[in-house]
Amino acid sequence: MKTVAFHTLGCKLNATESSSIGRQFSGRGYEVVDIDQPADVCVINTCSVTERADRECRQIVRRALRHSPEAYVIVIGCYAQLQPEVIASIPGVDLVLGAKEKFELFTHAGGFEKKTATKVAVSPIGDVETFGTASSIGFEERTRAFLKIQDGCDYTCAFCTIPLARGASRSLPVEATVAQAFEVAAAGYKEVVLTGVNVGDYGKKIDTDLLALLRTLVQVEGLERIRISSVEPNLLTDALLDFWFDHPKLCNHFHLPLQAGTDDLLKGMRRRYRTSWYSDRVYRIKASRPDAGIGADVIVGFPGESKELFEETYQFLVELPLSYLHVFTYSERPNTPAAGFADQVEPRIRFQRSERLRILSAKKRMAFWSSFRGREVDVLFEGERERGWMSGLSEEYVRVRVPTDQNLVNQIRKVHITHIETAACRGELVDTSLYSRDVSTIPSSEVIPCVSQVS
Ligand code: SF4
Incomplete structure (x- = not known):
């Protein structure tokens, strides 16, 4: 099976876009893997908010090529739109795509064949008018x-x-x-x-x-x-x-x-x-x-x-x-x-x-968290972020953890907050289950791995 690795810098919007491009790859039979694993294609989704954009981009290209020396490397995102020629000069980059072109990645990449020269496809930003x-x-x-x-x-x-x-x-x-x-x-x-x-x-x-x-x-x-x-x-x-x-x-x-x-x-x-x-x-x-x-x-x-x-x-x-x-x-x-x-x-x-x-x-x-001590909040559980602890968010955006129970994944449960810690509020499940759809009922084809790392 062919593999694709993503590395995403910046905001949740970039993360959303990486994930949706990841689905385009999955739909074509690719497996999405971590950037530190060998991959056939590496997609780097950049951000322009920090002044370190250029350095970060170079570092990630090097890191990707260390693990996958033969990978076809594509750079997209805000920095690619703003400084395409700078990115094209980074050794190892095969394709630079702008805001308009990034969702037509397969058209621009052709067969993902590495060529000597880097291909740049970036339209002027004034041409970007539609919403894909x-x-x-x-x-x-x-x-x-x-x-x-x-x-x-x-x-x-x-x-x-x-x-x-x-x-x-x-x-x-x-x-x-x-x-x-x-x-x-x-x-x-x-x-x-x-x-x-x-x-x-x-x-x-x-x-x-x-x-x-x-x-x-x-x-x-x-x-x-x-x-x-x-x-x-x-x-x-x-x-x-x-x-x-x-x-x-x-x-x-x-x-x-x-x-x-x-x-x-x-x-x-x-x-x-x-x-x-x-x-x-x-x-x-x-x-x-x-x-x-x-x-x-x-x-x-x-x-x-x-x-x-x-x-x-x-x-x-x-x-x-x-x-x-x-x-x-x-x-x-x-x-x-x-x-x-x-x-x-x-x-x-x-x-x-x-x-x-x-x-x-x-x-x-x-x-803010302390104001919830001794009270109950509804938590949507995500998974085991640290060993032995299941973690999730309340609707107020309070991070909450309880002792691990895999059945909690994708469940909204009431939690009684007992302790306020540095990284989360600790609590105990209240007996009443509000919602009960088990994640195992979701067909595996619909469960998309997270392909983004939001900094
Ligand atoms: S110009 Fe920039 S900071 Fe201002 S509202 Fe738009 S995206 Fe936000």
């Missing part, structure tokens, strides 16, 4: 499916390369999304995570919106939970929140990118909301759903972030009832407005400030 329906589902283990409902972005945040790498905002039509949600449910997955670059922007050019999509998706039989990966704060309307609060299938978990806790910095970043709107959204959620998990992305060290402005952001975050932070250290990305701004912050200071926010995030996470 074949590319939307990705699976993580046996419990969660990722459904890409939107791609690209029409916003112009001053620090961001994503519109250059992924193009304009576009959406998967409602009917196609619902059909894929049925497919996910039929394959036995209990939770679907709706992903995209700017999920709240869903439907803009096809005369619908995220709320209309959710009204339809909650009716899909067999789907127990719908999680929304992230929504830009300006797109989190009262109507959307009211539906979210009212519908039990929508997870009690909100991820709202903040980026900075001062209006001066938000303005400089060209974000479309101000701090008062952001805190209003957070308090509105907490007023209706006091247990909600609320996460925020924050960028540290954006140009112009003085000591005072950083302290203002820090204080803003201290006071808000957030559950965790995703902290990003700002780095200048080529062709973005912010790269040319004056008042760049010294890298050493950026790292110190990031560290402070990471510590704050850990404290917030602990405080």
Whole structure:
């Protein structure tokens, strides 16, 4: 049997796309293997968010070729779209595919025959207008499916390369999304995570919106939970929140990118909301759903972030009832407005400030988890992440572990939280089984191995 290995950098969206390309290979009789195992084809799905993209890409190509010296190496993803010639110059790369071409990989790769020259197929990003329906589902283990409902972005945040790498905002039509949600449910997955670059922007050019999509998706039989990966704060309307609060299938978990806790910095970043709107959204959620998990992305060290402005952001975050932070250290990305701004912050200071926010995030996470001690949560069990312990996520995005019992895989069970630990909450199963579909009833052809490693 022929084999293909994937290595995926970056976000869940990349992971979803790798998984769906992995299914294209599986459908053609390939076995998906780990990147450190010998493989006939290696696919490297890159990210452009970090300044280390070039180094990381070179390292992974070398690593793949160490295990599979004869492998046909394909590089796709945001960095491939932005810097195809740089990637083509890496020894060992056979094919570089852009945003438009990556889902037609088999057409471009031909028979996966290695040639002397690297082939580059990358269209200008302005040509990427359609949404490939074949590319939307990705699976993580046996419990969660990722459904890409939107791609690209029409916003112009001053620090961001994503519109250059992924193009304009576009959406998967409602009917196609619902059909894929049925497919996910039929394959036995209990939770679907709706992903995209700017999920709240869903439907803009096809005369619908995220709320209309959710009204339809909650009716899909067999789907127990719908999680929304992230929504830009300006797109989190009262109507959307009211539906979210009212519908039990929508997870009690909100991820709202903040980026900075001062209006001066938000303005400089060209974000479309101000701090008062952001805190209003957070308090509105907490007023209706006091247990909600609320996460925020924050960028540290954006140009112009003085000591005072950083302290203002820090204080803003201290006071808000957030559950965790995703902290990003700002780095200048080529062709973005912010790269040319004056008042760049010294890298050493950026790292110190990031560290402070990471510590704050850990404290917030602990405080949030501690609020569940002695209480019960519904956990979707994934598998044995550490020996002797079965692990899963509650709908509030709390990681929970209980002593291993393989029958728990792909089950949603009530757990009484007894201990708060560094990496998870420990608990005991409550006797009542809420749901009972056994993963062994899923045909093995539908159980797709996880092909992604999200950094
Ligand atoms: S909303 Fe801003 S940060 Fe997010 S993808 Fe669009 S341009 Fe980038």
